[in-house]
Amino acid sequence: MSSMFEQAALLALWAAVPLLVGVLLGLDRVLTARLQGRRGPSVLQSLRDLTKLLHKKGSYVNRSQVLFAYGALALQAAAALVLIMGSDVLTAFLLSGVGCFLMVMAALSVRSPYSHLGAQRELVQMMATEPVVMMVVLSLAYASGSFLGAEMEGMLVLALPLAAAAMVPVLLIRLEKSPYDIATAHSEIVSGPYVEFSGRGLGITKLAHWFELGVMFGILLLFFRLSDPALDLVVKGLVVLAVVLTTAVIDNTTARLTRWRMLRFSLTLCLGAVMLNLIVLYLVDSGVIL
Amino acid sequence: MNGRREARSPWILHFDTGSCNGCDIEIWALLTPKYDVERFGMMNKGNPKHADILLVTGPVTKKCASRLKNLYEQMPDPKLVVACGDCASTGAPFVGCYNTCGGVDSVIPVDVYVPGCACRPEVLIDGVVMAVDKWREITGASSEGARS
Ligand code: SF4
Numbered sequence: 317m318s319s320m321f322e323q324a325a326l327l328a329l330w331a332a333v334p335l336l337v338g339v340l341l342g343l344d345r346v347l348t349a350r351l352q353g354r355r356g357p358s359v360l361q362s363l364r365d366l367t368k369l370l371h372k373k374g375s376y377v378n379r380s381q382v383l384f385a386y387g388a389l390a391l392q393a394a395a396a397l398v399l400i401m402g403s404d405v406l407t408a409f410l411l412s413g414v415g416c417f418l419m420v421m422a423a424l425s426v427r428s429p430y431s432h433l434g435a436q437r438e439l440v441q442m443m444a445t446e447p448v449v450m451m452v453v454l455s456l457a458y459a460s461g462s463f464l465g466a467e468m469e470g471m472l473v474l475a476l477p478l479a480a481a482a483m484v485p486v487l488l489i490r491l492e493k494s495p496y497d498i499a500t501a502h503s504e505i506v507s508g509p510y511v512e513f514s515g516r517g518l519g520i521t522k523l524a525h526w527f528e529l530g531v532m533f534g535i536l537l538l539f540f541r542l543s544d545p546a547l548d549l550v551v552k553g554l555v556v557l558a559v560v561l562t563t564a565v566i567d568n569t570t571a572r573l574t575r576w577r578m579l580r581f582s583l584t585l586c587l588g589a590v591m592l593n594l595i596v597l598y599l600v601d602s603g604v605i606l
Numbered sequence: 607m608n609g610r611r612e613a614r615s616p617w618i619l620h621f622d623t624g625s626c627n628g629c630d631i632e633i634w635a636l637l638t639p640k641y642d643v644e645r646f647g648m649m650n651k652g653n654p655k656h657a658d659i660l661l662v663t664g665p666v667t668k669k670c671a672s673r674l675k676n677l678y679e680q681m682p683d684p685k686l687v688v689a690c691g692d693c694a695s696t697g698a699p700f701v702g703c704y705n706t707c708g709g710v711d712s713v714i715p716v717d718v719y720v721p722g723c724a725c726r727p728e729v730l731i732d733g734v735v736m737a738v739d740k741w742r743e744i745t746g747a748s749s750e751g752a753r754s
Contacts, residue, residue, distance in 0.1 A: 345644070354642040361615070361647050368615045374655075374682040503652025514655035515682045 323401075330393075330400045333530040334523055338363040340533075340560055341526075344491070347564040366522055374515015377426045384422035385513065385520045391415035392527035399534040402466025409453050412531045415524060416442050422521070423509035434509035437496065440575050444582040445486045449535060451590040452486075455479045456538055459597060465538060473539040478593035480539040482586040483532070488563045489582065490532050495573040533559075615647040616738055619657035619681070623674055624706065625664030628724035629691035633661055635727045648734060654680035659737050661730075662716075665693040665706040671713045678714045684744050686717045686737040690730060695719040 342359035349356020358364075376382050395411035398404065416438065423435035453463075459475045460468040473480045488494060496508060504511055510521055533556060540555050542548040573581065599605045622630050636643045637650060651657045654677045666674060678687070689695045689710040697708030710716050717740050720733035 349642070349644060353639040355645045356642070357644050357647055361644075364647060365615045365617075365649075368658075372658075372682055372684075503650075507653055507656070510656075511653060512655065518656060 326400050326402075330397050333396050333400075334366070334526050335363065337526040337529050337533075338366060340529075340556065341491075343557075344560050344564050347561060348568060351564065351568040366519055366526075369519030369522065370516055372515035372519075374513070374517055376514075376517050377428075377512055380425040381422050381512065382517060384418045384425060385517055385524065388415045388418040388422065389520050389524040389527070391418060392524045392531065396527045396530045396534065399465055399531055402464060404463050405453050405456065405465050405468070405535065405538065406463050408465075408531060409449060409535065412528055413442070413446055415528060416446075419509050419521065419524065423512070426512045428512050430504040430507070431509065431512045433505060434507065434511050437575070438509050440579065441489055441496075444579045445489050448482055448486050448582055448586045448590060449532070451587060451594070452479050452483060452535060455590055455594045455597070456535075458594060468538050469541060469543075471540060471542065475597055476539060476593050478589040480536065482589045483536045483539075484559060484562060484566075485582060485586050487529075487532055487536070487559060488566060489578060490529060491563060493563065493567040494570070495575055495578050615649075615658075616734065616741070617649050617651045617656055617658050618661055618734070619651060619654055619659070619677065620661045620663070621674060621677055623662055623664035623670040623694070623710070624667035625691065625693055629663035629693070629722075632724050632727050632730060633663065633690060636730060641727050641731065643731065643734075646731075646735075654678075655682065657681055658685060658741070659734060660685065660687045661690050661734075662687065662694050662710045663690045665697045665700040665703070665708060666710055666713055667706050669705075671707050674710070674713050684741060686741055687714060688718045688720060688730075688733045688737050689716045690720045690733070691725045692721060692723040695721060699723075 339359055339362075341362040342357070345361060346356045346359055391411050392415040395408045395415060398411065399408040420435045420438045420442075423431045423438065455476055456468055456472060456479070457463045459472050460470075462468065492508070496506065510518060513521055536559065537552050537555065540548075540551050542551055596605070620630070620633050635641055636648075654660075658681075660678060660681060662674065664670070678685070687710065692698045693700060694710045695716075697703075697706060697712075700706045701708055707713055718733045718737045720729055722729055725733075
């Protein structure tokens with residue numbers, strides 16, 4: 317009976333992922349505004365934007381664009397469900413990766429140069445972050461001895477501090493901040509793969525992106541698990557808030573990277589940090605050091 | 607009730623149809639910390655497909671007319687147009703000029719006229735709020751089946 321109750325609670329949590337991510341994005345907008353000396357919108361603003369978009373009919377360029385967008389949403393939502401249910405983390409990661417790729421296809425299915433630029437931007441973003449997240453998932457599995465999220469017990473961050481830290485730049489890129497959100501760039505370029513979507517279609521792609529962010533935050537939270545459920549919840553909440561605050565501060569106090577530098581940064585420093593962590597852990601485990 | 611959800615998130619597209627840039631600078635001032643229109647949920651989107659409200663400045667030069675129409679047609683319904691400044695509202699001081707159409711409403715329907723040369727940011731905010739009220743009316747009416 318209790319397991320059924322638990323499953324229902326997890327399902328409810330999955331359904332609430334867009335709400336939680338929406339509030340986090342709203343919080344990010346408020347923090348950004350305060351850092352810029354503005355009052356900023358309400359924390360619910362991102363949710364209001366999404367509700368508006370989903371209720372606006374809009375138009376679409378062709379059917380494959382719509383199909384790919386719904387496909388991306390389905391895959392990202394499935395990835396979030398797999399992660400929340402405590403199943404295979406690698407499956408969740410790969411499903412989410414295919415979801416990102418469907419967004420690329422959606423952008424490529426339109427004959428518009430800006431949309432194609434957006435598709436390439438999404439591809440570069442995948443190239444920069446996917447290897448890092450892949451290694452993070454592998455190191456989580458190595459440290460805990462299982463790929464199942466439910467079996468990743470304890471504060472794995474203590475064994476894998478560098479891997480957890482590498483998730484922060486990944487989230488910064490996935491939140492579409494540096495190097496994408498450039499105030500001086502043309503808005504067609506800043507819009508990225510979403511440029512040719514409007515109304516409900518745009519809302520669906522946003523929702524897919526929110527589930528994708530949910531998966532990324534979910535993978536980060538696998539580093540922090542405590543046996544006491546209340547304490548666990550508090551620690552996870554604090555971690556998410558700290559990450560949102562850190563990304564907002566980094567975003568507003570550093571210059572924008574170029575795409576090329578982003579790629580070099582994440583594939584050398586971030587990937588290197590995760591690898592180093594894994595090597596050290598291996599040497600400690602096999603008794604070579606300490 | 608139905609229009610409320612839209613009214614809290616008006617996304618803006620700004621188009622200059624040959625203004626002296628006086629009104630455009632006032633529109634950009636809305637984004638600065640002093641006026642900070644994002645606190646009302648307004649965002650400058652610069653993409654007709656994402657926008658709800660079109661802010662137009664300038665008297666609409668003959669060359670710009672087709673582009674203005676094109677942008678307007680690309681915006682998804684329900685959409686609103688705010689003519690910003692005297693040029694956009696009436697064509698003044700370029701009335702009768704050989705190369706201008708004489709105001710935005712000679713090309714596309716306008717919902718709100720914001721006066722001033724240049725229009726002040728405070729009045730612009732008022733104009734957008736009026737547009738949002740009108741939006742509420744339209745969506746409220748369409749939800750009751752009075753408008754398709
Ligand atoms: S109304 Fe005045 S300030 Fe505005 S565009 Fe026309 S001339 Fe320039």
